Amino acid sequence: MTADRDRCVASGQCALIAPDVFDQREEDGLVVVLDHAPPPERHAEVEQAVHICPAQALALGTA
Template identity: 45%
Template sequence: MKISVDETKCCGAGQCVMLAPEVFDQRDEDGIVVLLDAAPAPEHHQAARESAEVCPAAAIHIGEEA
């Protein structure tokens, strides 16, 4: 799994952080997504996929190849 985020689309809702705190965080100053782990371990894949799908700004992209 290879994750990328689009900071210019992110709206700072923080849904990803609630679902996958090992993978995503938010910047303190403006709430924009911080990608903690672009190639997370398999146990975080399901939460990362769900984060991408529920992101209200479609700002998270999941590629399958690390």
């Protein structure tokens, strides 16, 4: 799981959909990945968060 903060627009959709995997920085709202290798039971919500990200700042796998 990777997140590109340069692309992030701080919409927060990822943190709403998968709060155990994503959060937002307090100072600017940019994405923070809490779990770079979420367990299988989180995969569906992570995939949804990646798909819904308006800035396409999230990617499955590693950089």
